[in-house]
Amino acid sequence: MKEIVITGPPNCGKTTLFNLLTGKNERVGNWQGVTVKAVSSNLIGKKGVIITDLPGSFAEGNYTLEQKNAAKYLYKCYGVIVLCEAQNLKAGIELFNRVVKLNKNVLLVINMYGELKRGGGSINFKKLNGFFNCFPVCVEVNKISSKSAVNQLIEGLLTNIIEQKSVHCEQIIAQCFKPANSMQYAFLDKIFLNxxxxxxxxxxxxxxxxxxxxxxxxxxxxxxxxxxxxxxxxxxxxxxxxxxxxxxxxxxxxxxxxxxxxxxxxxxxxxxxxxxxxxxxxxxxxxxxxxxxxxxxxxxxxxxxxxxxxxxxxxxxxxxxxxxxxxxxxxxxxxxxxxxxxxxxxxxxxxxxxxxxxxxxxxxxxxxxxxxxxxxxxxxxxxxxxxxxxxxxxxxxxxxxxxxxxxxxxxxxxxxxxxxxxxxxxxxxxxxxxxxxxxxxxxxxxxxxxxxxxxxxxxxxxxxxxxxxxxxxxxxxxxxxxxxxxxxxxxxxxxxxxxxxxxxxxxxxxxxxxxxxxxxxxxxxxxxxxxxxxxxxxxxxxxxxxxxxxxxxxxxxxxxxxxxxxxxxxxxxxxxxxxxxxxxAVQSFKFSVHSKKSKKIEGF
Amino acid sequence: MNLLNANGNVEIVLIKLNKQEKTQLANYYLTEKTRIKIIKKCLSGVIVQVGVNQVAIDKEWAGSILVK
Structure with a gap:
């Protein structure tokens, strides 16, 4: 039985990919920490392959309770899919390098490239592919719905999870990545950050x-x-x-x-x-x-x-x-x-x-x-x-x-x-x-x-x-x-x-x-x-x-x-x-006293 | 140096981090040498721009790491 683990920084679409590959309907959300426990299920149409969805993490061992538990899965699995948002390519590549050091078969998958493009950013895929043994896969997980597209994605992922070597993160970012200039719907900050x-x-x-x-x-x-x-x-x-x-x-x-x-x-x-x-x-x-x-x-x-x-x-x-x-x-x-x-x-x-x-x-x-x-x-x-x-x-x-x-x-x-x-x-x-x-x-x-x-x-x-x-x-x-x-x-x-x-x-x-x-x-x-x-x-x-x-x-x-x-x-x-x-009332009083002191000291 | 009195858009240098704080902030691409931009201050803390991401930092923590 082969176990393939999906890992990546928080909020990059791991559970959406998991749902797509397994036909499950696990909870997804647009914030960090929706998935708090590892979830496993069989891959659609392939016997003997299990997919495991892990909580978001920047490294193989970390500080919150659920991230420590998730690290255990990385050590015992057959292969790892490192998923990252196109906007956060750097985080994805750094995590990719950490997984490579564990001597695991690994594949970098880049999600939500459309969002980066709409914000004015881009990735030069020709140059990027040159850095890897096996080319990173670029997907829009949210937009895949037909069965044939899912099967194509599964084939692509299974054949490309191979042993890889570490890559030079800073060099890749400098040569292949142009960050977005602005965030979409940034005007909403005027309401929701006030x-x-x-x-x-x-x-x-x-x-x-x-x-x-x-x-x-x-x-x-x-x-x-x-x-x-x-x-x-x-x-x-x-x-x-x-x-x-x-x-x-x-x-x-x-x-x-x-x-x-x-x-x-x-x-x-x-x-x-x-x-x-x-x-x-x-x-x-x-x-x-x-x-x-x-x-x-x-x-x-x-x-x-x-x-x-x-x-x-x-x-x-x-x-x-x-x-x-x-x-x-x-x-x-x-x-x-x-x-x-x-x-x-x-x-x-x-x-x-x-x-x-x-x-x-x-x-x-x-x-x-x-x-x-x-x-x-x-x-x-x-x-x-x-x-x-x-x-x-x-x-x-x-x-x-x-x-x-x-x-x-x-x-x-x-x-x-x-x-x-x-x-x-x-x-x-x-x-x-x-x-x-x-x-x-x-x-x-x-x-x-x-x-x-x-x-x-x-x-x-x-x-x-x-x-x-x-x-x-x-x-x-x-x-x-x-x-x-x-x-x-x-x-x-x-x-x-x-x-x-x-x-x-x-x-x-x-x-x-x-x-x-x-x-x-x-x-x-x-x-x-x-x-x-x-x-x-x-x-x-x-x-x-x-x-x-x-x-x-x-x-x-x-x-x-x-x-x-x-x-x-x-x-x-x-x-x-x-x-x-x-x-x-007691807490508000304490808070107001604390705030006044803070203002005097720090200018808050 | 009264950095937090200034009205936003102030570049600051993070200082005085302990080991755990360094590791946690490294997850958000913040290190001792990073120059970050405050985009908003509120009762809960500060929101800073790191690359394309907005990272919100607890008021008490921001107080200890942002002020010299």
Missing amino acids: GAWAFIFTFFSFAIFFYCAFGKYGIAGLISHLVEQLFICAVNQPIARLFTVFGVSNFICAFILEGLLSGVLSVLVFLPRLAVCYLFIFIAEQSGVLARLAFLLNFAFSRFNTTGRTFFSLISCYGCTVSGILQTNTCANKEEKLGVCLSLPFIPCSAKLPVILYLCNFANQVFGFWSVFFAIVGGFLCSLVVLWAYGKIIKNKKSFYVISFPPYRVVSAKSILKALQKFVKEFIIRLVAIVALVNCFLFLLTSLSTDFKFLNGEQIEFSILAVVCKRLAIIFKPAGLNDWRLVLSLIVGLFAKESVISAFTLLGIKTINKSTLISFLLFFAIYPPCINALATYKAECGKKFTIIIFLLYFTLAYLAAAIANYLGLLFAVALILSACFVAL
Whole structure:
């Protein structure tokens, strides 16, 4: 089995090339550090060849955690593709020389030559080829789409990965390379490198997307309604008719229609809303704006004992807690990584948001819209407070932040569609694999009595799960959750947060009184992340840390729900918000004092 | 020498780097001898032009390496 590794400086298109060669759809983005772990897959149409995509690196061993891991792959592989942007030819050639020293078969591949040309730069390929044993390959990875072009590229790469000798980098750059005079869309710097304008622009863009996703008349709401009608007409009704025609037993009918399909549908209707939210993050990532925002926010994050790198983890966490945890691999040291990991469960992931919206719609629709908004903003603030508290307890070594800004790029419709396709596919796989499975178990266990006899829907109170959960509900009584069905929904939510909605549908929870709803909402928003995220915590941070996370967030959720239950929502929210504001005020005060001193000393 | 008071477009020489800082900055083609151009200063730090790339450097770090 031959292993070919793709390496290169950050943000040069390695994952795009990997996706092209393997037919995969791994996450791509226009900023440094999108890929944090090596990913391997078989090469299309060639048996016995594995392609491995590595995180961006300037050398074979480096400083961040993920770069150190990536170096291991370079030592054991058969051949290496060194990919570089045409604009950064020098970085590519230097990395090429480092790989040659490892006695590996290697090929230099130059990407995005068009961008260099548009900026007024050029490469003299005739002269450049003279320096190498085997000519470097020039590609526009983004523009290759047809199968024949991909096959041609694969053939070209496989035949050209050979043993090479070191080349003289300075000489090549002097003789063959003319840098670009200007960056494309440089005028955008006036907005995105100006703190106030950048935040105003981002806030308004976010508000528009947010309304489209969760607003009463937002486009996502209309699509959700269409999806619901389509599912009922195309799936539910035909299956129900088939069951009637073939005289299928009532139990199986109820199991399929109420247990499986209604559970899936109740979650599926939220897909369009999440897709619109995801679109906003995707456009910010691809256009190159996110990297600039991360740096502009560095001053705020530095007050909370971390750096702008944390912004990427927090933003990724809005999609899925797992990707947020993996993103912490870009942290400079382990203490910083653990601090960021500790703060992540406060961020509502794409599975939590639909549940919050669903629960709040019990009260009324306007309340639902604002609750989702506060969950997003409040989650961010609470994470900052956790980071601050962590920094006070564990005095980690201050890490510095240096980032190379990606160029501004127009986000193409093709890349949007591809990313949406990936998002929808993952959502549906998760829905079918976990939510449907959990629903089936839930349905079976609520249909069986303690002496294993089948019960009808009205006798659910005597089922195995009801008996167990009624005992557990005693523990949750001080938190205002004395209904066994709510306790069961929370347990189910630990497997997949979306399952809470289907559990509500299945257990027939149609009304909740306001005080219970508020306690449940607070508990749900804060309690530990799903089992998948906990497994990732265990793999990334260890068993002890995972137990700490679980206990900490369970206790916090319990306390918040109990405070809301005994003292009322206003007090609970006021307590949480005042804790956030006190922390922010202390940090702002310290920052202003620090800035004044800095001005005196350095002129900042 | 109050370099950071000047309004952008100031060429400066990096000094006082420790070993780790040197290695990290070398990744962005910045060495002790590099003359770089500040294109923007903000609360978070400075953004400098290195070739065609814009590299943003943390304020605290910029303070320690840019000032004599």
